Amino acid sequence: MNNSMLVGSIIGAIAVTALGSVAGYKYLDQEPQYAEVVSSKAIIETYSEPVEQCKDVIVQQKKAVKDENQITGTVLGAVVGGVLGNQIGGGSGKKVATVAAAAAGGYAGKQVQQDMQNNDVESQNKRVCKTVQQQKERTVGYDVRYLLNGELKNIRMDQKPAEKILIKDGQVIAATLQAGS
Numbered sequence: 001m002n003n004s005m006l007v008g009s010i011i012g013a014i015a016v017t018a019l020g021s022v023a024g025y026k027y028l029d030q031e032p033q034y035a036e037v038v039s040s041k042a043i044i045e046t047y048s049e050p051v052e053q054c055k056d057v058i059v060q061q062k063k064a065v066k067d068e069n070q071i072t073g074t075v076l077g078a079v080v081g082g083v084l085g086n087q088i089g090g091g092s093g094k095k096v097a098t099v100a101a102a103a104a105g106g107y108a109g110k111q112v113q114q115d116m117q118n119n120d121v122e123s124q125n126k127r128v129c130k131t132v133q134q135q136k137e138r139t140v141g142y143d144v145r146y147l148l149n150g151e152l153k154n155i156r157m158d159q160k161p162a163e164k165i166l167i168k169d170g171q172v173i174a175a176t177l178q179a180g181s
Contacts, residue, residue, distance in 0.1 A: 032166055032167070032168050032173070033148070033166075033167040033168070034164040034165065034166060034167065035146040035147060035148040035153075035164065035165050035167050035172075036146060036147045036163065036164055037144060037145070037146050037161050037162070037163055037164065037165060038145040038146060038147055038152065039144070039145045040142045040143070040144045040145075040157075040160055040161055041142065041143045041144075042139045042141075042142055042160070043139065043140050043141045043142060043143060043156070044137050044138070044139060044140070045137065045138055045139075045140045046135060046136070046137050047135075047136055047137075047138070048133040048134065048135060048136070049133070049134050049136050050131050050132070050133060050134075051131070051132055051133075051134040052129050052130070052131050053129065053130055053131075053132050054127055054128065054129040055127075055128060056125050056126070056127055056128075057125070057126055057128050058123050058124070058125060058126075059123070059124050059125075059126045060121045060122070060123050060124075061121060061122060061124070062118070062120065062121055063117075063120045063121060063122050065117050067113070067117075070109075070110040070113040070114050070117070072113060073109040073110050073111075073112055073113025073114070073116075074106045074107075074109050074110040074113075075106070075109070076109050077105040077106045077107065077108050077109015077110065077112070078102045078103070078105050078106035078109065079102075079105070080105050080109070081101040081102045081103070081104050081105015081106065081108070081109075084101050084105070085097040085098040085099070085100060085101020085102060085105075086098040086101075088101070141156050141157060141158055142156070142157045142158075142159070142160050142161065143156055144156070144157050144161055144165075146161075146165055148167060155172055157172075
């Protein structure tokens with residue numbers, strides 16, 4: 001091999017290596033690109049969540065009965081009936097009228113007391129609770145349209161982007177850069 005061919009090969013190898021180094025350096029040291037966000041639309045998910053709802057209501061209930069057999073009403077009715085029956089007639093008829101009036105008065109007194117007990121109610125405030133399904137919404141992401149080198153592109157992002165987004169090697173790197181960054 002002659003010397004000029006050897007020198008030419010060495011110079012060619014040096015030139016190829018230098019050009020490759022410059023190209024690689026430029027590739028690695030590329031300035032980041034920013035794409036302009038054209039629009040972003042929130043993606044909303046609806047879900048149900050159990051929630052306890054409570055309210056205070058007025059509840060009426062029958063009062064506790066102290067005299068379940070209505071003895072007081074029966075005795076009072078019999079006494080009043082007996083006194084009134086004793087005013088009627090004379091002799092043995094008076095006795096019969098007194099007994100009959102006492103029996104009728106006792107029955108009437110028992111019925112009056114029973115009606116009074118059935119209508120005797122008390123009101124109380126009571127807290128009533130129930131579990132209901134409440135509809136809620138949450139944002140799960142954003143559909144973003146951006147303009148890069150005159151081309152309109154779409155991407156789905158986890159966060160809402162600012163006015164510009166960082167692009168490196170054609171891929172979105174950061175979505176939350178502030179305008180002017």
